[in-house]
Amino acid sequence: MKHFLILILAALLLMPAAAQDDMADWSCPEGYAGQTLSIFNWSTYIAEDTVPNFEAACGVTVNYDIYESNEAMLARIRQGNPGYDLVVPSGGTVQRMAEEMLLIPIDLEMIPNVANVIEDFLAPAFDPENMYSLPYQWGTLGVGYRIDAFPDGINSWDDIWAHAGNIAWIDDRDAMFGIALAILGYDPNTTDSGEINEARDYLLEHGGNVVTVAADDGQVLLERGEVDAAVEYSGDISQIQWDCECEDYAYVLPGGVGNVWFDNMAIPVDAPNPELAMVFMDYILDAKVGADLTNYIWYASPNQASIDSGYIDEEILNDPTVFPPADQMASLFVIIDKGAEAEQLINDAWDELLIFLGA
Amino acid sequence: MSAQALVNEGALRRNRRVKRLGGLGLWLNPLVAYFFLWAPILVLVLFSFNQSKSVASFTGFTLQWYSNILNNVVGAESAFSTELMLNAFRNSLFVGTIATAIATVLGAMIALAMARGSFPGKRLLDGLLFLPVVIPEITQAISLAIFFKVAFDWMHLLSGERMFPGFHTIIMAHVTFNISYVAIVVRARLADMDPTLEEAASDLGANPWQTFWRVTFPLILPGVVAGALLAFTLSLDDFVITFFTSGVGTTTLPVFVYGLLKLTVTPEVNAISTIMMLLSTFLVGISLALQGRGASQS
Amino acid sequence: MPTALWLLVFFVLPLVIVLVVSLMSRGRGGVAQLPLTLQHYERTFGVFSIILWRSLGLAGLTTVICLLVGYPLAFFISTRRRRIVQQVALFLVILPFWTNFLIRTYAWRILLGDEGTINGVLRALSIISEPLQLLNTQFAVLVGLVYGFLPFMVLPIFASVERFNFRYVDAARDLGANETRTFLRVVLPLTMPGVLAGCALVFIPSVGAFVTPDLLGGTKGLMIGNLINNQFGGSGNMPLGSALSIVMMGVVMLSLLVYVFGNRRQTGA
Numbered sequence: 001m002k003h004f005l006i007l008i009l010a011a012l013l014l015m016p017a018a019a020q021d022d023m024a025d026w027s028c029p030e031g032y033a034g035q036t037l038s039i040f041n042w043s044t045y046i047a048e049d050t051v052p053n054f055e056a057a058c059g060v061t062v063n064y065d066i067y068e069s070n071e072a073m074l075a076r077i078r079q080g081n082p083g084y085d086l087v088v089p090s091g092g093t094v095q096r097m098a099e100e101m102l103l104i105p106i107d108l109e110m111i112p113n114v115a116n117v118i119e120d121f122l123a124p125a126f127d128p129e130n131m132y133s134l135p136y137q138w139g140t141l142g143v144g145y146r147i148d149a150f151p152d153g154i155n156s157w158d159d160i161w162a163h164a165g166n167i168a169w170i171d172d173r174d175a176m177f178g179i180a181l182a183i184l185g186y187d188p189n190t191t192d193s194g195e196i197n198e199a200r201d202y203l204l205e206h207g208g209n210v211v212t213v214a215a216d217d218g219q220v221l222l223e224r225g226e227v228d229a230a231v232e233y234s235g236d237i238s239q240i241q242w243d244c245e246c247e248d249y250a251y252v253l254p255g256g257v258g259n260v261w262f263d264n265m266a267i268p269v270d271a272p273n274p275e276l277a278m279v280f281m282d283y284i285l286d287a288k289v290g291a292d293l294t295n296y297i298w299y300a301s302p303n304q305a306s307i308d309s310g311y312i313d314e315e316i317l318n319d320p321t322v323f324p325p326a327d328q329m330a331s332l333f334v335i336i337d338k339g340a341e342a343e344q345l346i347n348d349a350w351d352e353l354l355i356f357l358g359a
Numbered sequence: 360m361s362a363q364a365l366v367n368e369g370a371l372r373r374n375r376r377v378k379r380l381g382g383l384g385l386w387l388n389p390l391v392a393y394f395f396l397w398a399p400i401l402v403l404v405l406f407s408f409n410q411s412k413s414v415a416s417f418t419g420f421t422l423q424w425y426s427n428i429l430n431n432v433v434g435a436e437s438a439f440s441t442e443l444m445l446n447a448f449r450n451s452l453f454v455g456t457i458a459t460a461i462a463t464v465l466g467a468m469i470a471l472a473m474a475r476g477s478f479p480g481k482r483l484l485d486g487l488l489f490l491p492v493v494i495p496e497i498t499q500a501i502s503l504a505i506f507f508k509v510a511f512d513w514m515h516l517l518s519g520e521r522m523f524p525g526f527h528t529i530i531m532a533h534v535t536f537n538i539s540y541v542a543i544v545v546r547a548r549l550a551d552m553d554p555t556l557e558e559a560a561s562d563l564g565a566n567p568w569q570t571f572w573r574v575t576f577p578l579i580l581p582g583v584v585a586g587a588l589l590a591f592t593l594s595l596d597d598f599v600i601t602f603f604t605s606g607v608g609t610t611t612l613p614v615f616v617y618g619l620l621k622l623t624v625t626p627e628v629n630a631i632s633t634i635m636m637l638l639s640t641f642l643v644g645i646s647l648a649l650q651g652r653g654a655s656q657s
Numbered sequence: 658m659p660t661a662l663w664l665l666v667f668f669v670l671p672l673v674i675v676l677v678v679s680l681m682s683r684g685r686g687g688v689a690q691l692p693l694t695l696q697h698y699e700r701t702f703g704v705f706s707i708i709l710w711r712s713l714g715l716a717g718l719t720t721v722i723c724l725l726v727g728y729p730l731a732f733f734i735s736t737r738r739r740r741i742v743q744q745v746a747l748f749l750v751i752l753p754f755w756t757n758f759l760i761r762t763y764a765w766r767i768l769l770g771d772e773g774t775i776n777g778v779l780r781a782l783s784i785i786s787e788p789l790q791l792l793n794t795q796f797a798v799l800v801g802l803v804y805g806f807l808p809f810m811v812l813p814i815f816a817s818v819e820r821f822n823f824r825y826v827d828a829a830r831d832l833g834a835n836e837t838r839t840f841l842r843v844v845l846p847l848t849m850p851g852v853l854a855g856c857a858l859v860f861i862p863s864v865g866a867f868v869t870p871d872l873l874g875g876t877k878g879l880m881i882g883n884l885i886n887n888q889f890g891g892s893g894n895m896p897l898g899s900a901l902s903i904v905m906m907g908v909v910m911l912s913l914l915v916y917v918f919g920n921r922r923q924t925g926a
Contacts, residue, residue, distance in 0.1 A: 083607035400764060487664055
């Protein structure tokens with residue numbers, strides 16, 4: 001009898017724990033089995049098991065395609081959404097797409113895990129009511145370099161411009177122009193054609209050592225020794241630092257001039273299965289799933305629950321490359337939507353830059 | 360006189376030397392050319408067995424990259440998995456088979472019409488058939504991309520239904536560039552054919568239908584098969600046009616490989632390339648053997 | 658005629674649409690809109706002309722190199738006396754060609770890289786101390802193009818040499834012509850159709866190449882095909898992309914006219 005009581009007591013004690021454990025494991029709402037979700041995401045931007053786990057939990061099939069720049073994704077959706085349910089645009093691009101009615105409003109009721117998002121990341125300037133988007137990950141754009149190629153380190157962008165070895169830039173026109181504009185003392189989001197052209201000429205003048213404008217694969221070029229430094233997103237550089245288990249590479253925001261960006265999940269117009277896309281958003285915002293994402297791709301998490309729960313590796317939480325300290329954040333610029341006219345100015349200037357860089 | 364003879368002798372010797380050099384050149388050129396053609400492939404195969412991820416030096420023999428592919432543990436980048444690759448391969452076979460079937464029928468039909476019929480606009484049609492072969496791939500690719508966009512927009516306006524690009528758009532594009540190749544191959548065969556055979560058949564009382572199935576078709580069959588094989592190969596290998604006309608979940612093998620080469624260059628790529636080369640060598644070998652047997656039979 | 662109809666709908670109509678789009682203005686998002694304008698052609702012949710010329714130059718050079726390498730090679734293959742040797746020689750040219758084009762191009766990335774095979778060998782032999790910049794140059798694109806399209810040159814020339822009757826050479830010799838004269842007056846003219854076909858088959862895809870410069874060229878080896886691709890991707894300007902392709906197609910058509918004209922003169926002579 002006594003044993004029986006102890007058993008019941010133990011069971012009672014264990015129950016909440018078991019229930020809590022269930023809560024940590026995200027469970028898929030009923031009724032989606034057999035459906036298909038088509039995701040269009042950046043390259044090297046998801047954990048190995050994120051998609052397979054989702055497929056298993058919901059009994060669905062996921063088509064997963066990758067892109068290498070906001071512009072490339074935007075062009076694809078503008079030409080008529082070929083059938084994607086979920087895209088991952090950065091802040092300014094969310095604004096641009098919303099304005100052009102390329103996004104479908106999301107139903108926050110369907111996404112209870114919104115409660116996990118860090119408060120500062122809700123209702124951002126580019127989407128003030130979270131009508132179209134919820135945060136995915138965030139990070140910075142700076143320079144990844146081989147330490148032995150820069151014995152004195154990199155203290156300013158001039159060190160990159162003046163380097164005698166090969167350099168790779170990145171096919172992120174807003175960020176590249178933003179850097180040049182910031183150095184020239186202009187607003188990185190300027191819409192003035194004179195300033196944009198001045199930035200173009202500045203980049204041309206300092207691009208003599210650029211061998212390629214990489215499509216978000218700068219870290220691969222660095223790893224293969226094709227370049228000494230690559231303008232890249234923070235996490236991509238952290239990924240190779242971690243991969244090689246060596247001290248060969250470093251990431252820097254030269255002189256504090258760099259871009260900080262916030263990527264978001266959004267549903268493009270004409271998406272065949274927007275509901276399942278919202279289920280996926282909820283899945284990503286789960287504390288454990290979100291933490292796994294950061295643990296694998298080394299980008300910063302906008303998920304308070306992931307951070308508080310201790311699911312994110314201590315090492316990553318304390319890594320200034322992944323989570324830049326507040327004083328550094330202050331000097332970085334954010335890209336906003338500059339309107340149709342400035343977009344065309346920048347596109348034309350970027351074409352000209354590409355043409356004359358190799359001439 | 361003797362001076363003249365000496366000069367002659369010298370000229371002759373020089374001539375011989377030049378000839379020997381020329382002969383050497385004639386040997387050297389093919390050697391260099393073959394080296395040029397094969398060196399990259401041999402290097403690729405060699406480094407698929409290299410222990411180090413670097414391609415600068417060969418540090419040791421390993422089958423690691425092959426076993427990674429077979430065991431599906433390539434996890435450095437989620438863009439690669441054996442499952443995705445096999446899926447892309449299946450997509451390629453699917454597109455290739457259907458596009459080849461349609462293009463072969465359409466191509467053979469027009470080849471017959473061009474060879475046997477005479478009708479207004481034949482010269483124009485001749486030019487039209489030739490064009491898809493010589494037009495730059497990227498021009499054809501973007502023209503189809505814009506065309507499908509415009510067509511889908513119109514259909515959306517008219518019916519309210521939204522269509523998406525997918526296998527059907529890729530297949531239509533592949534059929535378009537394949538028709539000409541099939542037609543050219545079948546026409547070559549028809550040109551070699553003796554037209555009196557058909558006349559004899561109809562003189563003997565066969566109707567046109569019988570003449571076609573009993574006489575013409577068996578005779579052009581090798582041409583049709585050769586055309587279909589060519590179309591299938593082109594379809595399997597096409598990247599640019601597929602890239603511009605594909606939809607979601609329709610990744611073919613070349614599109615998949617492009618993604619690997621462009622964004623996630625891991626040593627497994629060398630191993631996959633080697634496997635793909637072995638596979639195509641095997642297929643070419645089979646088709647050549649079949650052709651050889653066909654030739655010796657006829 | 659279902660085939661003619663198919664080609665009209667899926668080949669001619671799309672090209673007509675491209676022509677129309679190339680004359681329209683750029684709307685937001687790069688789509689085409691009215692009014693009609695010639696501004697994209699102005700831009701094509703303006704800032705884009707450098708790349709246009711580079712593409713033509715690289716394609717021309719590719720054709721010349723393919724001819725210089727391919728002609729003797731085709732001759733070598735077709736003059737093998739034993740049939741099996743000839744077949745193997747031909748097979749060895751065709752086989753690499755059956756490998757996926759992307760992979761063949763990628764192989765050159767391994768060879769040409771700073772830490773690639775060529776630099777590795779040269780360094781091991783102490784010929785150089787610093788790596789040569791081979792990858793991401795126009796040279797790399799040229800090598801890639803020659804490699805990709807050489808069989809297009811060899812096969813038509815091989816076919817025409819096969820048809821060539823070598824008794825003509827004996828006849829010319831008997832009549833006192835030296836080797837150079839025999840080659841220039843007899844062999845070359847009679848194999849000219851193959852040479853012309855080969856040149857056209859190499860030049861045309863080289864002008865519009867996209868994959869080769871994309872994988873090997875970097876900023877310095879950018880070609881017109883990359884810029885067209887950009888207009889349909891990142892730079893989002895369909896009308897400009899269309900104008901670029903129309904101009905490129907015009908260049909190809911011109912070179913085809915040269916081919917047809919040359920062929921006619923050959924067969925007429």
